[in-house]
Structure formats: C-alpha cells, structure tokens
Amino acid sequence: MYAEERQQAIAQLVTEHGRLSVAAIAAQFDVTTETARRDLSVLERMGLVRRVHGGAVPASSLAVIESGLGERDRANTEEKDLIAKAALEQLPPAGGTVLLDAGSTTGRFASLLPRDHRLTVVTHAVPVAARLVSHPQIELHLLPGRVRTTTQAAVGADTVAAIGALRVDIAFLGTNGLSLTHGLSTPDHDEAAAKRAMVAAARTVVCLADSSKAGSEAAVRFAALDEVDVLVTDSGLAPADRTAFASAGPEVVVA
Structure with a gap:
C-alpha cells in the first residue's frame, strides 16, 4: 500500500470511529508508530483530521476530552x-x-x-x-x-x-x-x-x-x-x- 492510500484509509477510519490511536494505526497497517504519527501530521495539514494526545479525531470534532x-x-x-x-x-x-x-x-x-x-x-x-x-x-x-x-x-x-x-x-x-x-x-x-x-x-x-x-x-x-x-x-x-x-x-x- 502506498503512503497516500494508507493515509486515505486512516482518514476514513477516523471519521467512522470518531477517534483512532497511533498504536491502532500502526497495528492495522503494519507500520511503525513514527510512520503513523507522520501520516496523521500529513492528514492534519490537509484538514482531514485533528491530532489529539495519542491519536486523532475528525477535523470537525469540537469536543475536548482532557485525560486525567x-x-x-x-x-x-x-x-x-x-x-x-x-x-x-x-x-x-x-x-x-x-x-x-x-x-x-x-x-x-x-x-x-x-x-x-x-x-x-x-x-x-x-x-x-x-x-x-x-x-x-x-x-x-x-x-x-x-x-x-x-x-x-x-x-x-x-x-x-x-x-x-x-x-x-x-x-x-x-x-x-x-x-x-x-x-x-x-x-x-x-x-x-x-x-x-x-x-x-x-x-x-x-x-x-x-x-x-x-x-x-x-x-x-x-x-x-x-x-x-x-x-x-x-x-x-x-x-x-x-x-x-x-x-x-x-x-x-x-x-
């Protein structure tokens, strides 16, 4: 899978699930966590997701959840x-x-x-x-x-x-x-x-x-x-x- 295809799939999963962790992305697409974070950075710059601690949420999400x-x-x-x-x-x-x-x-x-x-x-x-x-x-x-x-x-x-x-x-x-x-x-x-x-x-x-x-x-x-x-x-x-x-x-x- 090319990086662009993987990133498109990640964006779709974030939209479907409402939140996706870096660890889940790495496991699902068999990539390192560093690659998963880079993919999320690319998607955020494109306005497709919004990065949060440990993963990403849809760009349209306005909810702020502060972990303890x-x-x-x-x-x-x-x-x-x-x-x-x-x-x-x-x-x-x-x-x-x-x-x-x-x-x-x-x-x-x-x-x-x-x-x-x-x-x-x-x-x-x-x-x-x-x-x-x-x-x-x-x-x-x-x-x-x-x-x-x-x-x-x-x-x-x-x-x-x-x-x-x-x-x-x-x-x-x-x-x-x-x-x-x-x-x-x-x-x-x-x-x-x-x-x-x-x-x-x-x-x-x-x-x-x-x-x-x-x-x-x-x-x-x-x-x-x-x-x-x-x-x-x-x-x-x-x-x-x-x-x-x-x-x-x-x-x-x-x-």
Missing part, C-alpha cells in the same frame, strides 16, 4: 523517562530557582532531581510537591489556588498572582498540544493562565513533551514556540518536525 493525570502517566512511559533524564542537563547551577509545572513528564523529572544539588523549587502541582517534600537539598514552595482533580494542580487567580510575583531561573513546563501554528496548548483556560504566568516568570523556558504531542492542538494556547528556549522530546519526533520546531525558536534536545 493517571491515564497520561501510563502513556508513552519509556519516552517520558528518557525525556525526564535528559532534562536534568537543563538544571541551573546549585542555588538556582526553578518552576515545575504539573504533568506526568514533569512529575518524572521531579523524581530524578539529584540529592546533591541545592535548589529552590516552586510548583503548583500537588504530586510534584509530594515527591520533593522529603528532599533535604530542596527548598520547596507550593503555590496557592484551587486544586483541579484532573491534573492535581493549583489554578486560579491566587495561583496566577503568586507566580506573577516571581522571577525564576528556569521553568520546566508540560503541554497537551505542540504545533507550529498553535504553539503550546492545553484544554483548560485556568491551566493555560497558570502556564502562561510561568512562561512570563522565567528567564529560561524548557518544555518537556513526548513526540506524540507533536502536531496536536488543544483549545487554549499558553505560549508561542518562540517563547520556548528548549524543547526536550524523544526520538519518535520526525526529522522534518524536529527541523521545523527548531526553526520556530527553541533548541530541540532529543532524549
């Missing part, structure tokens, strides 16, 4: 572990201050923070704070706000105001969507406001995003690609996407 932290933590685990480890190279010198966003990959990153490297860590994520509270080398600050059940992160006016008073060395952010046209995005307006404030508060912005996010767009943009200094991702990102993202602003680090 537990569900996301079980997806692409090997890639996220590699990204978290690679992101350690971005840490500031001892005594520096970092902002840690909520998310499954940033949670893994928090678990790997070295015990011999003194840092001030500010976070709005309850799971991240729980991982770090016993680390003697970390001065931990938990931001105020309403805690969302879905992401277990504090959001709202109090959260944004507290972040707005900060100036940190580096912000490590997660994202639901990552695209050239829509930048970094998330389904929830309150989450987006908190992330937007983190971008503004940091001297350096580092985004941790596995390759399944590439080409996906959630409802609310919180940063353009040229506001991101470093994108840490995995080897599943297509070379063409890697070049395109780097041209748009951030240094692309492949774990």
Whole structure:
C-alpha cells in the first residue's frame, strides 16, 4: 500500500470511529508508530483530521476530552523517562530557582532531581510537591489556588498572582498540544493562565513533551514556540518536525 492510500484509509477510519490511536494505526497497517504519527501530521495539514494526545479525531470534532493525570502517566512511559533524564542537563547551577509545572513528564523529572544539588523549587502541582517534600537539598514552595482533580494542580487567580510575583531561573513546563501554528496548548483556560504566568516568570523556558504531542492542538494556547528556549522530546519526533520546531525558536534536545 502506498503512503497516500494508507493515509486515505486512516482518514476514513477516523471519521467512522470518531477517534483512532497511533498504536491502532500502526497495528492495522503494519507500520511503525513514527510512520503513523507522520501520516496523521500529513492528514492534519490537509484538514482531514485533528491530532489529539495519542491519536486523532475528525477535523470537525469540537469536543475536548482532557485525560486525567493517571491515564497520561501510563502513556508513552519509556519516552517520558528518557525525556525526564535528559532534562536534568537543563538544571541551573546549585542555588538556582526553578518552576515545575504539573504533568506526568514533569512529575518524572521531579523524581530524578539529584540529592546533591541545592535548589529552590516552586510548583503548583500537588504530586510534584509530594515527591520533593522529603528532599533535604530542596527548598520547596507550593503555590496557592484551587486544586483541579484532573491534573492535581493549583489554578486560579491566587495561583496566577503568586507566580506573577516571581522571577525564576528556569521553568520546566508540560503541554497537551505542540504545533507550529498553535504553539503550546492545553484544554483548560485556568491551566493555560497558570502556564502562561510561568512562561512570563522565567528567564529560561524548557518544555518537556513526548513526540506524540507533536502536531496536536488543544483549545487554549499558553505560549508561542518562540517563547520556548528548549524543547526536550524523544526520538519518535520526525526529522522534518524536529527541523521545523527548531526553526520556530527553541533548541530541540532529543532524549
């Protein structure tokens, strides 16, 4: 089957089923997951599908389904572990201050923070704070706000105001969507406001995003690609996407 025929068949399946995962495409058409993601990127550029985390939905779909932290933590685990480890190279010198966003990959990153490297860590994520509270080398600050059940992160006016008073060395952010046209995005307006404030508060912005996010767009943009200094991702990102993202602003680090 030629690529064009496969892509047409994928578009038809997405329309028929309402959603199709990268894994299902790879299995059905006997291709790699990287090829499946490239096919979805082509179809999205043609306006035939809309990429979401882990797969695609029809382009006409307006429904936004935000998966919970537990569900996301079980997806692409090997890639996220590699990204978290690679992101350690971005840490500031001892005594520096970092902002840690909520998310499954940033949670893994928090678990790997070295015990011999003194840092001030500010976070709005309850799971991240729980991982770090016993680390003697970390001065931990938990931001105020309403805690969302879905992401277990504090959001709202109090959260944004507290972040707005900060100036940190580096912000490590997660994202639901990552695209050239829509930048970094998330389904929830309150989450987006908190992330937007983190971008503004940091001297350096580092985004941790596995390759399944590439080409996906959630409802609310919180940063353009040229506001991101470093994108840490995995080897599943297509070379063409890697070049395109780097041209748009951030240094692309492949774990």
